[in-house]
Amino acid sequence: MPRGTFSGSQYYAEGHHRKASEGERMYRPAFSLRQLIGSAAAIICAGVLLAALMLTAVAAARTPACAKSGLVIWLANPPGGGTAGTDYFDLEFTNLSAHACTLTGYPGVSGVSLSGSQLGSAAGRNPANAVRVVTLASGTSASMAGATATAVLGITDVGAFSPRQCGPVTAAGLRVYPPNQTVSSVVPFPFRGCSRRGPVYLHVESVQKGIPSDG
Numbered sequence: 563m564p565r566g567t568f569s570g571s572q573y574y575a576e577g578h579h580r581k582a583s584e585g586e587r588m589y590r591p592a593f594s595l596r597q598l599i600g601s602a603a604a605i606i607c608a609g610v611l612l613a614a615l616m617l618t619a620v621a622a623a624r625t626p627a628c629a630k631s632g633l634v635i636w637l638a639n640p641p642g643g644g645t646a647g648t649d650y651f652d653l654e655f656t657n658l659s660a661h662a663c664t665l666t667g668y669p670g671v672s673g674v675s676l677s678g679s680q681l682g683s684a685a686g687r688n689p690a691n692a693v694r695v696v697t698l699a700s701g702t703s704a705s706m707a708g709a710t711a712t713a714v715l716g717i718t719d720v721g722a723f724s725p726r727q728c729g730p731v732t733a734a735g736l737r738v739y740p741p742n743q744t745v746s747s748v749v750p751f752p753f754r755g756c757s758r759r760g761p762v763y764l765h766v767e768s769v770q771k772g773i774p775s776d777g
Contacts, residue, residue, distance in 0.1 A: 625664050625697055630745040632659030635738050637749050648716045656710045657698035665696045665711050665769045670739035673755035681733050682756035685764035693768045711769040718763045720754050729757035
């Protein structure tokens with residue numbers, strides 16, 4: 563065979579080697595092993611977090627809302643519970659039913675007369691705390707703190723309002739609706755309120771877990 567010429571088999575071998583090299587460059591992995599491991603770990607962590615959130619949601623869904631019939635509603639006066647023009651009280655909801663239950667949001671509150679009639683405007687909402695689901699243990703088998711939720715209630719000095727607008731009067735107590743309930747309780751508690759609608763002399767926060775005045 564003349565020098566400088568190649569047989570067909572040589573051309574095939576050379577071409578095959580060139581194509582193989584090009585194929586290796588074409589299909590070289592875009593990610594390193596370390597990157598793949600890191601991505602897999604991130605996916606696993608996200609899955610675990612999602613599962614935990616789903617379990618929490620399912621547990622909350624299985625715990626019924628507290629019915630008024632299983633709650634004792636009472637008022638506490640924490641030490642130093644006041645600022646200029648407003649006195650603050652702890653409105654307590656204690657679960658005495660035989661099972662755990664939940665409260666969420668703001669109670670409905672208004673002043674009432676001896677006959678139970680509403681005095682003036684209902685309480686306004688004070689967004690000082692985030693609204694959250696509060697689970698109360700059964701008070702028949704748990705501590706008072708674990709079975710109690712608290713909503714801070716502010717009562718404004720009616721002297722801050724015009725007598726003509728307010729119509730100052732002594733209230734006999736508070737009508738309280740647990741959050742998202744349509745049945746109320748009257749908590750005996752004489753205080754000065756307004757008999758006329760307009761001035762908002764009561765403000766209530768959303769329910770929170772425990773009894774803050776106990777420390």
